[in-house]
Amino acid sequence: AAAVGDAEAGKVKSAVCAGCHGMEGEGKEAPVGSPSFPSLAGQVASYFIKSVNAYKNDTRNDAMMGAIAKGLNDVDIANLAAYYTALN
Numbered sequence: 473a474a475a476v477g478d479a480e481a482g483k484v485k486s487a488v489c490a491g492c493h494g495m496e497g498e499g500k501e502a503p504v505g506s507p508s509f510p511s512l513a514g515q516v517a518s519y520f521i522k523s524v525n526a527y528k529n530d531t532r533n534d535a536m537m538g539a540i541a542k543g544l545n546d547v548d549i550a551n552l553a554a555y556y557t558a559l560n
Contacts, residue, residue, distance in 0.1 A: 477517075477547070482555025485548055488540060497556050513559035520553040 486497070492509040494500050499511035512520065526532035528541035528549075544552070 477550030477552070477554030479551070479554040479558050482551035482553070485544075485552055486555055488543075489552070492536070497559055512556040515553075515556050517553040517557045520556055521549055524549050524552070 489497065489512065492500060493512050494509075497512035497515075499513075500509045502508045523532065524537075524541050524544065527534060527537040528544065530538060
C-alpha cells in the first residue's frame with residue numbers, strides 16, 4: 473500500500489538522509505568495521521514508518537538515526553515514506 477504522505481515534500485526532507493543513504497536512497501557502503509547504510513529506495517512504507525518511529529522512541533538504537541528521527545514529526549515521516557516507497 474502507498475504511504476499516506478506527500479512524496480515531493482519527502483524528497484525535499486530527504487536531504488538530511490542523503491549523507492548516509494545516498495542521494496536517491498540507494499544505500500552506501502560504510503568504512504571498514506562499521507555497518508553499511510541500507511537502501512531506502514523502494515522500501516515498504518509501513519516498514520519505513522515503523523523503523524523510523526522505533527529510532528525516534530529509542531526502541532531501536534543508533535545514535536545518528538535516533539538524533540535524526542527525533543527531529544521528524546509524523547507528517548515528515550509519512551512524507552519520507554511516500555518518497556522512498558516511490559523510488560525503485
